[in-house]
Amino acid sequence: MLRAFLLPASLVFAFGVPLGLVAxxxxxxxxxxxxxxxxxxxxxxxxxxxxxxxxxPGGGRILQCIKANPDKISxxxxxxxxxxxxxxxx
Numbered sequence: 410m411l412r413a414f415l416l417p418a419s420l421v422f423a424f425g426v427p428l429g430l431v432a433x434x435x436x437x438x439x440x441x442x443x444x445x446x447x448x449x450x451x452x453x454x455x456x457x458x459x460x461x462x463x464x465x466p467g468g469g470r471i472l473q474c475i476k477a478n479p480d481k482i483s484x485x486x487x488x489x490x491x492x493x494x495x496x497x498x499x
Contacts, residue, residue, distance in 0.1 A: 445493045452489035456482050 416476035443448075457464075460481045475482060 441493065441497075445474055445496065449486075449489050451476075453486040456486045 433452060457471065457475075460478050464470050464474045
């Protein structure tokens with residue numbers, strides 16, 4: 410369950426607007442609603458598995474992998490992350 414939370418939460422910050430900008434703050438990541446996390450997970454899970462296999466969550470490792478491979482992340486995932494980021498800004 411914790412891994413399921415860490416993955417989408419870290420990705421939201423990896424894909425600030427524009428893609429690749431990193432916002433800081435664990436408190437904001439914890440503010441993701443269950444629906445937002447499910448949206449991000451559904452849109453991005455395959456991208457993470459394909460692009461960053463074996464990368465363990467924590468310590469910014471997934472974030473580093475995503476930032477190193479933005480061209481391998483689907484538009485669906487990018488759009489979901491940007492939408493959640495926009496919702497949080499409201």
